[in-house]
Amino acid sequence: MKTISKFLGLPSLLLTLIAIFFKIQHYQGGNVLICIGGLGLVIYFGIYALNGSKFLLQGLERTTGIIAAASMILAILVLIFKTLKWEGSMYLAVLAEILIFFTGILIFFDSIKETDQSKQSLKTLIAFSWLVFLAILVSITF
Numbered sequence: 001m002k003t004i005s006k007f008l009g010l011p012s013l014l015l016t017l018i019a020i021f022f023k024i025q026h027y028q029g030g031n032v033l034i035c036i037g038g039l040g041l042v043i044y045f046g047i048y049a050l051n052g053s054k055f056l057l058q059g060l061e062r063t064t065g066i067i068a069a070a071s072m073i074l075a076i077l078v079l080i081f082k083t084l085k086w087e088g089s090m091y092l093a094v095l096a097e098i099l100i101f102f103t104g105i106l107i108f109f110d111s112i113k114e115t116d117q118s119k120q121s122l123k124t125l126i127a128f129s130w131l132v133f134l135a136i137l138v139s140i141t142f
Contacts, residue, residue, distance in 0.1 A: 004047055012040025016079075023083065031084055038080045045069045045076070060113065064106040068130075071099035075137060082140075097138055104130035 015037030022030030049069035074096035081089035104127050111123030 004044065008040055008047075009044040012037050012044055016041060016076075034083050035080060038076045041076050042073050045072045049073075060106065060110050064103060064110055067099060067106060068103045071096055071103050074099060078137075093137070097134055100130055100134040100137065104128075104134065 015033055017037075019030050019033030019037050022028075022033055046069070049066050074092055078089055078093045078096050080086075081092055107123055107127035107130060111120050111127060114120040114123055
């Protein structure tokens, strides 16, 4: 999983961030870069959902990891669809927002179940971050 993160996840993330900069500055090639970087991230989160969730211990943790990866895939597809002004971006956005909300709630319940104090506070922070990400996504899409 580390090699996949190094050779697929990080370059795709950097390419997507550069593409967003290109789109903000109205440079040529921003759409192509967003498609390539976004599809790389979709592949990375798909691999994580299939293989990376095996390292999670509990059933709720594993389920939350898979749902979080699926919601990130949908959020990235929303970014691609909205950037290229393709049809169906609003439907994907609503589905992604529902999954992100559901993921935040699952992470919060998992943090309540956690017995280790440091892991509990970290999971609560992650749940709050997911809900803030949801608020940002809702404000951008509507």
